[in-house]
Amino acid sequence: MAAMSLAAKRDWGDVGLNDIAKEANLSIADLRREFVCKNEILRAFQTEVDAQVLARTKPAGPDDTVRDQVFEALMTRFEVMGPHKEALKRIAAYLRCRPGEASMFVCSRMVTQYWTLANAGAKLDGPTALVRIAGLSAVYGKAFSIWLDDDSPSLDKTMATLDRGLTNGERGMQSLEKACETVCGLVRGLKRNFGGKGKPDGKPSPESGPVPSSA
Template sequence: MLNDFSNRTKIVRAAMELAETEGWNAVSLHQIAERSGLSLADLRREFDSKSDILRAFQREVDSAVLDKMGAPDLDQPAKDRLLDAIMTRFEVMAPYRGALRRIMKDLGTRPGEAGQLLPSALAAQSWMMEAAGISSTGPVGRVKVAGLTGVYGYALRYWLEDESPGYEKTMALLDRKLTKGDEALSRMSSACGCVSKMICCWVPGKKRKDEESAPPPPPPSSASPDMNGAPSGY
C-alpha cells in the first residue's frame, strides 16, 4: 500500500510519517508539502485539507483489503468472513500503527475534525461488509454498517495498544463484539416483524383490503344442521 510515486501517494505517506513523529494537530500543510518534496500548490491540487488526506488514506486501506480478500468463501459463517475482513484491515494498517495512534489521540480533542471523517468511516465498513459477501445496501444494510462502524471503532482503539502475537487479543475481542452485534440484529429483526404484523392487524384499510380479497364462504351443504341441531331439509 502507498508504494507508487504519484503526488497523492507522496503526500499521504508524508502526512502519516509526520503524524507519527510530530502529532497530527501539530503538523501543517506546509510541512506535509515539504516532506513530500512538493510545493504547496501541488498539494492543493490534490487535497482540500488535512482531513481530506486522511480520507485518502482510508480509501487506500479499503483498496488494499479488497485486493487481499478476493472473493469471499460463502460456505463460511458471515461473522467469520467479517472477522477476517477486519483483521485483514488491521494487518494492512500495521505499518502505520504509530501514526494512527497519534492521530486518534489528537482527533479526540478535535471533535469537529473527527466528525468530518464519519462518512468515509461508514463507507469503509460498507466495503468491509461487501468484501465479506454481506450486502450493505437497503435499510437493514445501513443498520448493519452503522453497527459495524461502532464495533470497528472500539476494536481499532484496542488494536492500537495490542502487543499480543498476531493481535490475538484484538481478534478475541472483535469476535465477541461481532457475536453480540449479530444477536442484537436478530432480536431487532424479530421485533420489527412483530411490529409489522401488529400494524397490519390494526390498520383499518389493510384489514378491509384483506377481507375483500378473501374468497367467499362455500354455500351451505344439504346436510348442514339447522338452528335446532337437526339436518336441514327435514
C-alpha cells in the same frame, strides 16, 4: 505516505501542510490541487487502506459465513495499517480531544464498513441496512482503540474484542430483524382489515334504504 511519515514522529497538530508538501517533494500548489485540507489527506489514507483490504480478500469458502468474512476483513485491515500504527496513535490522540473534528470522519468510516459488508455478501437493503453498517462501525471503532495499544504479535486482545463485538452485534441484528418482521406483519394485517371495510360488498347497508327500481 508523507503525512503518515510525519505523524509517526510529531504530534498531528504540529504537522502543517507545508511540512507534508516538503516531505512528499511537492509544491504547496501541487498539494492543494490534490487535497482541500489535512483531514482530506486522512480520508485519502482511509480510501487507500480500503482498496488494499478489498484487494487482499480471499474468495469465501463453502463453510464461511458473512461474520467469518467480516472478521477476516477487519483483521486484514489492522495488518495493512500495521506499518502506520505509531502515526495513527498520534492522530487518534489528537482527534480524541477534538470531537468536532473527529466527527468529520464518521461518514468515511461508515463507507468503509459498507464496503466491508458488501464484499462479505451481507444484506444491505431494507430498514436494517443502516443499523447494520452503523453497528459494524461501532464494533470496528472499539477494536481499533484496542489495536492501537495491542503490541502482541498475534493481536490477541484485538481479536478477542472484535470477536466479542461481532457476536453481540449479530445477536442484536437477529433480534432487530425479528422485531421488524413482527411489525411489518402487523401493519400488513391492519391494512387488510381496514382496507376490506371500505370496499363495497354488493349489499345495501341498513342506512341506505331500499334500492330503487329502475324506471
